[in-house]
Amino acid sequence: MECKISLEQLAESQHGQVKYASAFVDEHIEDIYIADGHLHIKHNSPNGNEAIIERVGRLVERFSKGDFGFKENILFEHKVDTPYEGDIIAELVERKAIKILEPGLFIFREPFSSLMRFFDYSFVTKIAKRFEGMQEEHYPAVIHAETLNKTNHFTSFPEHIHFLTHLREDLDVIESFSQSIREAGGWNKDHTLELDRNMPKPSFTMNPSTCYHCYEGLQDETLEGEGIVVTAIAKCHRFESKNHSDFGRLLDFSMREIIFVGKPDFVKENRLKSIEYLKELAVEWNVDSMMEIANDPFFTNDFQVKASFQRNQEMKYELRLTIPHVKKSIACSSVNFHSNTFGNAFNIKMGKRNAVTGCVGFGIERWAFAFLAQYGLDEQQWPKAFREQYHAWQEKAL
Incomplete structure (x- = not known):
């Protein structure tokens, strides 16, 4: 069966978010696409078209409330005429550099696996180590449900959670x-x-975000000085239904983060520095990219309130890299400010006040996919600075 729902009451910039959210309205959905101002859904649901249309209608209503608009606010743009426009995933599969187990779940082989290690090395050496006193930590891939509850993840992104039992x-x-x-x-x-x-009710879930363990580790502590900077990489897991067929949207992925915990000025100043460092890196590596104000894809009824607050307060920026083959861009890094949300939740103190937090995230697989989507596997086509740095790292890594 197939049904279609008009999107005319939404701004065009909201269409993608509605398409993303609609993948979760029924487990029998087989395909979703947008054409001619309508959302088309192919499914074999026993509930029929009417139930699908009603549920998607609730999402459309949720996204259309208020004067939100999702206007683009571009903070930085680096336009590059990159040499490669092919289907890099198809080429990687053909060369057996990746093995797709199912949508969103990959095995990575050489040279892709080396590129992933190089990107992570670069984010640590070129950005994380520029912050004075930076500490490196190592986190588990699972997180206690009670900890995740304190982050409000259950109420903001319930659709993503992988429960463990x-x-x-x-x-x-x-x-x-x-x-x-x-x-x-x-x-x-x-x-x-x-x-x-x-089976007992789950006490643990797969970790959906690297920084949560940092705040858990600082629970009930009082920090000295202005604050701390921590970096860590972790395997993160988010269930995204049919959206795993989208370019770069993985079920299991590696997220390097630089996390700031401390006084407001300390966190805000370091966040601004990280934005500049990201822009410098995009130019140095000559990737076709842009940075814009963004919001998380909140799923719950208070979507408009949360998303609007994020955008109005400029609490989230995304560095997006162009994927020429699909004529779209994907978010490869984000820069976030959480105010005292996590300081309150985990009772992290700066003197008598709760700490504020912020973080910078780097999706390792996404950076590697996006770079190759622009420059291909022929290293002679890669930007000179990137190629030289990669070869220098290879010599050290051997």
């Missing part, structure tokens, strides 16, 4: 499960798991 510590349950798999001839996705009976 396990078989109950019960010999009968464990043996029965094992025997049922054996009798079925092995695991398959249709195998019935009685979660309430066989």
